Amino acid sequence: MSQTVSPSTGRRYGLALVCRAWEMCRSSVYGVRARQASLRVELGKRRVLRLMRLANLLSPSRTFKAAVVKPHDGRITTDRPDQMWGTDQTGADTGEGHACIFIAVDHCTAECMGIHATRRGNRYEALEPLRQGIHVAFGSYSHEVALGLKVRHDHGSQFMSDDYQKELEFLGIESSPAYVREPEGNGVAERFIRSLKEQLLWVRYFASIEELRLALLEFKEKYNRQWILEKHRYRTPAQVRADFDVSLFRDRGHMARVPHLRPRRVLGRSTTDLGRSQGITVPNLRISRDRARVAAQENLRPGGDQIGAASELQS
DSSP states (O other): OTTOBOTTTSSBOOHHHHHHHHTOOHHHHHOHHHHHHHHTSOOOHHHHHHHHHHTTOSOOOOOOOOOOOOOOOSOSOOSSTTSEEEEEEEEEEETTEEEEEEEEEETTTOOEEEEEEESSOOHHHHTHHHHHHHHHHHSSOOTTTTTTOEEEEOSOHHHHSHHHHHHHHHHTOEEEEOOTTOGGGGHHHHHHHHHHIIIIITTOOOSSHHHHHHHHHHHHHHHHHHOOBGGGTSBOHHHHHHTSOEEEEEETTEEEEEETOOOOEETTEEHHHHHHHTTOOOOSOOOOHHHHHHHHHHHSOTTHHHHHHHHHHHO
């Protein structure tokens, strides 16, 4: 009867309409065991299931199309810091109830850029780790301050919301969502969450969400400075970042980060002095020992002073 075509509409009645008209429960129609018992004959369950499938009497269920195979022949890590950050969400139980935890991790150094715990895991709370990281990495929180940075996230409602995406656009950050149903694309953040659970969340009790939040900030500092990683030749994330010399320059009215720029001698002055004369602050610039020795030999007067300075450098 459900497959009968209505003469007025030209469409099939459908099982829902037929059951409603006959005042029958659809569960009694869909159930394989119920149909098997109602037949009152010795029929196998598989045979009844096959007959019901042929008659379109099975309960409707969600069917997923075969996923297109996406080759993971590349890598998700980057060659320099602040090219891509990964963000994700996890949770923990406290004395005040369940708390949502948001994190942000650099894909090059594996450094925790920001971490936050809150009762409500909405789109605004999901931005807090990015706020922390941007203040540390770029010095301010303003329009297009983080141009060139990408954020890798999954398809969670917080990360795909309009407010979250508009905030990324305001900061100049490019959204980089991972493949659907493939968490490997956000593997850097997932691996950090595993360490967070094993080292803190699963071994300690928190009486309140505020206590959890403070513990997460403390864990962030210890992780960045003390947690050694095999992929970085047993260096900590802070040591990896320290190996990248960073210089700042003005571009389109804002300060941009450019890795791998080392100071050079220009007319007897270093790029640090030139930057200061132009009002540009150049923090944490390091010159290697060999380059410092060569620079000292080129700028010192010939004679005993040069030999003395060279010996001081060697010592």
